[in-house]
Amino acid sequence: MRIFHCEMEITLDVIGGKWKGLILYYVIQKPRRTGELKRLVHNISQKMLVQTLRELEADGLIHRKMYNQVPPKVEYSTTELGQSLEPIFKLLCNWGANYADESYAPDEIEILHLK
Amino acid sequence: MRIFHCEMEITLDVIGGKWKGLILYYVIQKPRRTGELKRLVHNISQKMLVQTLRELEADGLIHRKMYNQVPPKVEYSTTELGQSLEPIFKLLCNWGANYADESYAPDEIEILHLK
């Protein structure tokens, strides 16, 4: 039996933590391969990437599709539940952009958009 | 010079981490005293509570008002920037409630709302 003290705790239990938010952010945009995520999520180790992906999968937020080929190919995509976070994540990004505008001088911050 | 790779990283830099989300959640609802937060944010230590409050204050999300009286009284409230998270946090809570509905059997979860 899991005990929570408000709905926010539930949400944070599922998408909180050091890496979940960022990984979800990229998988929500479009299906992503493992190596792609490793490149996008700066500084994450192979270990933490796989571990976090397993947790997101176990919680029903993403789906893991494996192609039986050599070399191996795996693609992660959102489930319906995971994709339902998309509008919220968009708001969170907008908020962050606005925060940067208000709280950083132009020469104190740089945003390097990867593709 | 701070480097980010997407707007999401900025947001997570400000409101990510183990305790910030939950503390903000309660302060957004209404001004809160220290002891009140300690009671609401389950399992947080005095040290982490104060430390996190200082970070939120330094990042301009909350304001600390001190009453010069004995015994001391301190009240934390949101700044305009902090309060601008309110609609997003509401969505996050709704999402968590919906997640609980979909992913937990009724006897696997309990939500103890404190006041």
Next chain:
DNA sequence: CAGTATCCCCAGAGATACTG
């Protein structure tokens, strides 16, 4: 009551090597 100062620990995370 609110906050500081210490001490200290261990789980979470990094590094490396290896496999199919």
Next chain:
DNA sequence: CAGTATCTCTGGGGATACTG
């Protein structure tokens, strides 16, 4: 390329005691 297995380690965070 994707993933596992180990080993290591460090710093985030817990516990405690103390102050104004």
